[in-house]
Amino acid sequence: MERTYLMVKPDGVQRNLIGEIVSRFEKKGFTLVGAKLMTLSKELAETHYGEHKERPFFGELVSFITSGPVFAMVWEGENVISTARSMMGQTNPAEAAPGTIRGDYGVQVSMNVIHGSDSQASAEREISLFFNEQELNNYEKEVNKWV
Numbered sequence: 001m002e003r004t005y006l007m008v009k010p011d012g013v014q015r016n017l018i019g020e021i022v023s024r025f026e027k028k029g030f031t032l033v034g035a036k037l038m039t040l041s042k043e044l045a046e047t048h049y050g051e052h053k054e055r056p057f058f059g060e061l062v063s064f065i066t067s068g069p070v071f072a073m074v075w076e077g078e079n080v081i082s083t084a085r086s087m088m089g090q091t092n093p094a095e096a097a098p099g100t101i102r103g104d105y106g107v108q109v110s111m112n113v114i115h116g117s118d119s120q121a122s123a124e125r126e127i128s129l130f131f132n133e134q135e136l137n138n139y140e141k142e143v144n145k146w147v
């Protein structure tokens with residue numbers, strides 16, 4: 001079954017949006033397989049956002065993502081990677097559709113509430129960056145036969 005890495009960013013934690021965000025993915029029908037509140041080290045943040053290291057906003061991005069705890073999660077379900085991206089909305093909350101997480105709760109691109117893996121390869125990379133195998137739960141939910 002497909003898995004993705006999702007993370008409520010420090011702005012989402014500060015604004016009490018963890019419950020709301022978890023609830024959206026639960027109600028959609030996805031399965032939470034791992035979660036923890038953690039503060040990213042500079043090294044972990046730089047590795048996670050490595051593809052952006054030449055971008056002008058890289059320093060700001062790393063300092064923002066390490067500025068307070070994030071809520072790191074692994075979610076499972078059919079097409080969860082692309083569906084979670086649709087539920088998050090466009091990167092820039094100003095362009096994100098109402099009804100999406102960024103469209104409903106974000107204002108500026110630098111504080112856009114949530115991160116989600118954008119491909120199978122990034123999902124695998126990010127899950128192993130943030131979680132070890134013992135932190136991920138393999139289980140079935142009865143309700144999944146109705147999802």
Ligand code: DGI
Pocket residue numbers: 057060061090091109110112114115116118
């Ligand atoms: O996968 P996404 O988070 O939707 O977007 P991304 O991988 O292109 O960018 C990673 C994060 O970097 C994004 O969530 C917010 C930040 N970012 C992207 N473009 C800009 C930016 N931050 C600033 N300040 N300015 C930008 O142009």
